[in-house]
Amino acid sequence: MKAEGYIALSVPNLKGKELDYVTEAVKTEWVSTGGPYIKDFENAIADYVHVPAAVACQSGTAGLHLALLALGIGAGEEVIVPTLTFIAAVNPVRYVGAEPVFMDCDDSLTMDPDKLESFCREECDCIDGTLIHKSSGRRIRAVVVVHVFGNMADMERIMQVAERYHLKVVEDATEALGTYYLSGKYAGRYAGTIGDIGVYSFNGNKIITTGGGGMVVSQDSDLVERCRFLSTQAKKDVVYFVHEEIGYNYRMTNLQAALGLAQMEQLEDFVRIKTENYEEYQRCGLNILPFRKGIRSNHWFYSFLSKDRDGLIKYLDSCHIQSRPVWQLLHTLKPYQEAQTYKIEKALWYYDRIVNIPCSSNLTKEDIARVAACVREYENRVG
Numbered sequence: 001m002k003a004e005g006y007i008a009l010s011v012p013n014l015k016g017k018e019l020d021y022v023t024e025a026v027k028t029e030w031v032s033t034g035g036p037y038i039k040d041f042e043n044a045i046a047d048y049v050h051v052p053a054a055v056a057c058q059s060g061t062a063g064l065h066l067a068l069l070a071l072g073i074g075a076g077e078e079v080i081v082p083t084l085t086f087i088a089a090v091n092p093v094r095y096v097g098a099e100p101v102f103m104d105c106d107d108s109l110t111m112d113p114d115k116l117e118s119f120c121r122e123e124c125d126c127i128d129g130t131l132i133h134k135s136s137g138r139r140i141r142a143v144v145v146v147h148v149f150g151n152m153a154d155m156e157r158i159m160q161v162a163e164r165y166h167l168k169v170v171e172d173a174t175e176a177l178g179t180y181y182l183s184g185k186y187a188g189r190y191a192g193t194i195g196d197i198g199v200y201s202f203n204g205n206k207i208i209t210t211g212g213g214g215m216v217v218s219q220d221s222d223l224v225e226r227c228r229f230l231s232t233q234a235k236k237d238v239v240y241f242v243h244e245e246i247g248y249n250y251r252m253t254n255l256q257a258a259l260g261l262a263q264m265e266q267l268e269d270f271v272r273i274k275t276e277n278y279e280e281y282q283r284c285g286l287n288i289l290p291f292r293k294g295i296r297s298n299h300w301f302y303s304f305l306s307k308d309r310d311g312l313i314k315y316l317d318s319c320h321i322q323s324r325p326v327w328q329l330l331h332t333l334k335p336y337q338e339a340q341t342y343k344i345e346k347a348l349w350y351y352d353r354i355v356n357i358p359c360s361s362n363l364t365k366e367d368i369a370r371v372a373a374c375v376r377e378y379e380n381r382v383g
């Protein structure tokens with residue numbers, strides 16, 4: 001095998017006005033948590049996903065923390081979460097002192113609405129508009145829905161269940177900026193804007209990046225303003241430093257927002273390229289998971305189903321191609337081994353098989369052909 005260029009899994013693409021805007025921020029000396037790019041970036045996201053308000057913050061994780069705080073979720077309560085996702089979707093549940101209940105996925109890799117419903121029906125009592133988990137006696141307040149890899153969770157079903165059982169819905173749309181429904185009840189609605197509150201991430205591997213950053217959105221401006229307040233140290237009076245509760249230093253900087261604004265100008269191009277690359281992999285004969293029907297997915301990450309996950313990852317590495325398994329299931333990780341779970345089956349099956357293959361918007365046709373050839377070669381070899 002000859003040494004060839006390294007193909008990374010998912011890297012930033014900064015070929016728009018990033019340098020111009022960041023330079024402007026530096027030249028004007030607006031580099032911290034004040035400055036015009038922050039409002040511009042918030043407005044750009046709010047306009048794009050059609051919500052009345054958005055607040056920028058330091059990371060998707062911080063955004064999820066703010067979302068749970070704004071909904072008033074706290075100690076002694078429980079939140080239903082997926083097991084097949086990144087740990088940052090769930091850690092904020094513990095930050096606020098609540099306990100997770102881990103739920104299985106369906107074939108879209110997002111939360112199984114049937115299991116969510118049967119859990120609420122069979123494992124809980126609904127008393128005066130309050131859902132009580134029979135085994136723990138604790139109140140279940142909310143469900144965190146993750147739009148895994150840019151797919152859309154089944155929001156029609158999940159919202160029905162949430163309404164019936166009085167659950168708040170937090171959408172972890174950190175991977176799904178740009179994904180929206182084409183048809184059905186929520187036609188035109190973007191991932192992150194259907195539940196009570198939604199969160200995007202602009203970490204370096206996401207579809208757009210600010211280096212690090214996040215955004216909270218909601219149809220309810222009051223919730224967003226509550227997040228803004230908590231993210232600025234819960235400062236009531238800007239001159240006299242009056243604080244009446246515990247806040248956080250979670251604001252985004254103008255430098256990050258300058259990057260973000262330039263990235264937003266290219267988001268639709270990134271979605272188009274990622275969709276074309278996904279289709280190119282399919283044309284090359286790779287067995288990659290489809291996205292849900294009736295949506296426009298942002299095609300952020302591609303999930304190949306391998307016959308020998310670890311062997312394939314190792315082989316691709318030897319070909320200078322970066323790949324990775326899906327996340328370790330959260331209920332198996334040390335901080336959550338004692339946590340409650342409900343009928344987790346499908347997530348185990350997908351965990352054993354998925355390999356995420358390179359998906360950056362910088363990929364060339366030749367890169368894709370090379371990745372596909374290496375994958376096919378290995379998979380044929382193992383049978």
Ligand SMILES: *Cc1c(COP(=O)(O)O)cnc(C)c1O
Binds near residue numbers: 058060089212214
């Ligand atoms: C990236 C990600 C987060 C966290 O976002 P950060 O900006 O990295 O803090 C949370 N949940 C999921 C599913 C993610 O992929």
